[in-house]
Amino acid sequence: MIIMLVLQLLNRNYENVFLCILTLLLLVIPSLAQITFKVELPTALEIIILVFIFSAEILGEISEFYLCISVLGYSVTYIERFSCGGDRIFAC
DSSP states (O other), X not given: OHHHHHHHHHTTOHHHHHHHHHHHHHHHHHHHHHXXXXXXXXXXXXXXXXXXXXXXXXXXXXXXXXXXXXXXXXXXXXXXXXHTTOSOTTOO
């Protein structure tokens, strides 16, 4: 992600630079929550959260995989609904 940040900075695409910084902050939140509130998140939940953040921000928004791979949007939505406990996981 640091590489993506540097590439976007060199391309003078400052909106994506902000998204990269935001993504790096979002990736740190689960660890900070565990330390601050002294709770233990299940490993599977941490992995789901990190995969969702990476696929939604880096692959989806910055690399524009949503345009190339239409299934990515649906799969990211399913991951989000599954991790949030949505009752309608496969709804269109």
